[in-house]
Amino acid sequence: MPRKDMYPGESLSVPHLGGDEVVPRTQMSSASLKNTAGMPHLHPVEVGASVPTPAAEAMDYYDWDLPPPVVPVHPTPVGGRLGIFWANWTFLEDPFVCKILRAGYKLPLAGAPPLTTTPLSRVYSIDQQVLILENINILLTKRAIEIVSEPHHSPGFYSPIFLVPKKGSTKMRMIHNTATFNSLYLAEPPHFRMTSLDQIRAKLSPGAWMASLDLQDAYLHVPIFPRHRKFLRFIFNGLLRKQLDFSTRLLQQLGWIINIEKSQLEPAQELTFIGGLFLTRLNLVRVPPDRWQKILAFTDRALSLPLTLREWQSLLGLLTSAQDLTLRGRLMLRPLQRFLLPFIRENDLQSSFLLPPHLHQYLRWWTVEWNVCAGVCLTSFNHDHELFVDASLLGWGAHLNGQTTSGLWSDAEREWHINNLEMQAVILAVRH
Structure with missing residues (x-):
C-alpha cells in the first residue's frame, strides 16, 4: 500500500503480500529531488489473529503510525507548497531534501544566462490570448507563478509560452518552453530512470490487492530558490x-x-500619445515622425522668410511641445522666446518680421533630425549625489556630502545678471 508521505512525482511499487518481507522501491521524477537516502522502512510487528483478506493481513502486519507533524497539515495554494511543510520531512532523516525544501530548489547553472529588461512579446491571436490568460489566472491562483512588479528595473531570462491540446481533451494547456535555457545554461542532469512495467510486474502475484495515489500538480509543489526565479520568466500581453x-x-x-x-x-510597445512616440522596448519617448516633418518645414520657412506674429507664436508652440522630448530643446528655445517676448506684449498678430541672423543658430538646431528625434529615456534619472548651490550679487556657496566651498565675485562678475551668477556658481562648484 503506498505511503502517505510520498515525494512529488514518486512512484512506489506494490508490496508482494504473499511473502514474509516487503521491500519498498521508489523512483522520483526528474523535477523532484535526486537523493533518496534516509527513506523510512516498514517495521514488522507481532502478528495477531488471522484476517480474512490479504489487505487486512498487511494492515495488521506492519506498523503504519507516523510521528505527529511539526507543521499541522492545512490547505494552502499548491505553488511551492512543500516549502511550507519542510519541517515535516525531517523524520525522513534526509538533510539534502530538507535543505532544498526549506530554501527552494537551486537551478544547476552551468553558465551565466543573459538577462534583459526588454523582452520581446510574441503576438497571439485573440482566441489564443483568451486561453493563455485563463491558464495564467489558474497558475496565479495556485501561486505557482508571480507577477514581476517592476520588470524594467529587474532583468530576467524570458522563455516563450504556447498552447498544446490536453491529452484526451479538446481543451488547451499552456507550455512554458524552457528548452533553450535548459540546453545552454543548465548542467547535465543526473541519470534518471522511471519505474518500468517490468519492475511492477515483478512485485505482483495473481490475486494481489492494489491501489494507487495520484499527486496533483506534483511539479508545482517544489519551491524554487527565490534568486533563481528570474531565470524562469515569461511575458504575455x-x-x-x-x-x-x-x-x-x-x-x-x-x-x-x-x-x-x-x-x-x-497591446503594443510602440504608441503615439499626446504628442509623444513611446517606444517601451527601447525605453525611449521621442518626437513622432509627422511632428518632426512639421517642425522641419516651419523652421525652414522661418529661417528665410518673415513671419507674422501669429505664425511665430504657432512655431513657438510647436517647438515648446517637443522641447521635453529632446536633450537640449529647452535650452535652444530660450533665446527665441526672449526675442519674441516684446512682440507678444504688443500683441499685433499681423505684424511681420524676420529672425535676426545671430539667432539663426538656435532655430537651425531644430532642423537637425538627430537633435529633435533621438528621443529621451522613459525612466527618470537616478542621481547618486545632491549638490546644493546658491548665489547672490556678492558671492556664491556650495555644499556636497558634508563638504563646503564658497567665493566672492570679481568686480566684472558683479555686473552680471543673477541668473548668470547662479549658473556660474554651479560651474565653479563642480570644478571644485
Whole structure:
C-alpha cells in the first residue's frame, strides 16, 4: 500500500503480500529531488489473529503510525507548497531534501544566462490570448507563478509560452518552453530512470490487492530558490489586455463614448500619445515622425522668410511641445522666446518680421533630425549625489556630502545678471 508521505512525482511499487518481507522501491521524477537516502522502512510487528483478506493481513502486519507533524497539515495554494511543510520531512532523516525544501530548489547553472529588461512579446491571436490568460489566472491562483512588479528595473531570462491540446481533451494547456535555457545554461542532469512495467510486474502475484495515489500538480509543489526565479520568466500581453478590457467597460459604464478609430486596442510597445512616440522596448519617448516633418518645414520657412506674429507664436508652440522630448530643446528655445517676448506684449498678430541672423543658430538646431528625434529615456534619472548651490550679487556657496566651498565675485562678475551668477556658481562648484 503506498505511503502517505510520498515525494512529488514518486512512484512506489506494490508490496508482494504473499511473502514474509516487503521491500519498498521508489523512483522520483526528474523535477523532484535526486537523493533518496534516509527513506523510512516498514517495521514488522507481532502478528495477531488471522484476517480474512490479504489487505487486512498487511494492515495488521506492519506498523503504519507516523510521528505527529511539526507543521499541522492545512490547505494552502499548491505553488511551492512543500516549502511550507519542510519541517515535516525531517523524520525522513534526509538533510539534502530538507535543505532544498526549506530554501527552494537551486537551478544547476552551468553558465551565466543573459538577462534583459526588454523582452520581446510574441503576438497571439485573440482566441489564443483568451486561453493563455485563463491558464495564467489558474497558475496565479495556485501561486505557482508571480507577477514581476517592476520588470524594467529587474532583468530576467524570458522563455516563450504556447498552447498544446490536453491529452484526451479538446481543451488547451499552456507550455512554458524552457528548452533553450535548459540546453545552454543548465548542467547535465543526473541519470534518471522511471519505474518500468517490468519492475511492477515483478512485485505482483495473481490475486494481489492494489491501489494507487495520484499527486496533483506534483511539479508545482517544489519551491524554487527565490534568486533563481528570474531565470524562469515569461511575458504575455494578455494581462494588459485584461486591464484594457476593464478600463473600457468602466468608462462605458460611467457614460463615456469611446472613439474606437482613434484608440489603440491591441497591446503594443510602440504608441503615439499626446504628442509623444513611446517606444517601451527601447525605453525611449521621442518626437513622432509627422511632428518632426512639421517642425522641419516651419523652421525652414522661418529661417528665410518673415513671419507674422501669429505664425511665430504657432512655431513657438510647436517647438515648446517637443522641447521635453529632446536633450537640449529647452535650452535652444530660450533665446527665441526672449526675442519674441516684446512682440507678444504688443500683441499685433499681423505684424511681420524676420529672425535676426545671430539667432539663426538656435532655430537651425531644430532642423537637425538627430537633435529633435533621438528621443529621451522613459525612466527618470537616478542621481547618486545632491549638490546644493546658491548665489547672490556678492558671492556664491556650495555644499556636497558634508563638504563646503564658497567665493566672492570679481568686480566684472558683479555686473552680471543673477541668473548668470547662479549658473556660474554651479560651474565653479563642480570644478571644485
